Amino acid sequence: MSTTVSTPVEVRGLSRAFDDKTVIDDLDLSIRQGEFVALLGHSGCGKSTLLKILAGLDSETEGEVTVPERRSVAFQSPRLMPWLRVWRNVVLGLPRSKDRSLAERYLAEVGIEEYAGRWPKTLSGGQAQRVSLARALVREPELLLLDEPFGALDALTRGRAQRLVADLWQRHGCSVLLVTHDVEEALLLADRVLVMDGGRIAYEAEVGLERPRALGSPDFVRLRGELLHRLGVHDASAPREEATT
Numbered sequence: 001m002s003t004t005v006s007t008p009v010e011v012r013g014l015s016r017a018f019d020d021k022t023v024i025d026d027l028d029l030s031i032r033q034g035e036f037v038a039l040l041g042h043s044g045c046g047k048s049t050l051l052k053i054l055a056g057l058d059s060e061t062e063g064e065v066t067v068p069e070r071r072s073v074a075f076q077s078p079r080l081m082p083w084l085r086v087w088r089n090v091v092l093g094l095p096r097s098k099d100r101s102l103a104e105r106y107l108a109e110v111g112i113e114e115y116a117g118r119w120p121k122t123l124s125g126g127q128a129q130r131v132s133l134a135r136a137l138v139r140e141p142e143l144l145l146l147d148e149p150f151g152a153l154d155a156l157t158r159g160r161a162q163r164l165v166a167d168l169w170q171r172h173g174c175s176v177l178l179v180t181h182d183v184e185e186a187l188l189l190a191d192r193v194l195v196m197d198g199g200r201i202a203y204e205a206e207v208g209l210e211r212p213r214a215l216g217s218p219d220f221v222r223l224r225g226e227l228l229h230r231l232g233v234h235d236a237s238a239p240r241e242e243a244t245t
């Protein structure tokens with residue numbers, strides 16, 4: 001893997017095998033500067049493996065991967081250190097790891113600066129996920145990697161967290177790769193939605209809808225139908241033809 005400053009993501013001919021099982025197979029992927037890309041695909045198709053390779057937490061078996069030097073990752077589980085107060089979790093591992101005001105600045109960005117002095121166990125799931133986002137953002141990433149960050153949240157908290165991420169992305173201008181199982185989430189947030197299958201990007205859709213996006217708009221419904229079709233999922237909300245006898 002090579003890293004560059006201010007370069008979009010470029011992946012060429014990436015393969016990753018575990019023992020004799022190929023999970024990623026000759027995959028190509030480009031992400032433009034500042035682009036928000038969502039990655040869909042069936043469970044076990046290799047989404048997290050791809051994200052981990054981009055994060056530098058796993059390595060490729062073959063291929064070329066170029067990513068920005070400054071990149072951060074947030075997972076479905078916030079993975080906070082229980083023995084550190086919230087603000088210390090945010091700046092953990094940074095040269096400025098004693099700078100509470102730096103942590104508070106980013107906790108304010110995600111709307112929870114008042115929790116800086118709390119212990120992680122006293123936070124709700126949504127609050128802990130915000131801390132995880134603050135920890136990712138304090139590194140001022142050029143690439144933000146999100147692995148189902150809203151998967152464990154209830155619907156209301158999830159909606160709020162999605163709006164927060166859309167807002168943070170617009171403010172920070174970083175590139176984002178969001179792994180999700182949720183077609184609507186992908187279409188609400190992303191510029192481009194990719195479907196992974198057979199170890200590659202099997203399909204992609206440019207979303208091209210104005211933000212903020214409306215779930216029920218005809219273009220949204222059409223794109224959702226296309227993506228569900230690609231995923232081999234029946235769209236239960238699609239209008240049905242009246243049965244004729």
Ligand SMILES: Nc1ncnc2c1ncn2[C@@H]1O[C@H](COP(=O)(O)OP(=O)(O)OP(=O)(O)O)[C@@H](O)[C@H]1O
Nearest residue numbers: 018019023041042043044045046047048049050181
């Ligand atoms: N460290 C590992 N060792 C062995 N096999 C692994 C390892 N990591 C992932 N795999 C396997 O690679 C395949 C892809 O896993 P991955 O977690 O990337 O899928 P995913 O698309 O993110 O799935 P999900 O949507 O369920 O999170 C799975 O079959 C998984 O068992």
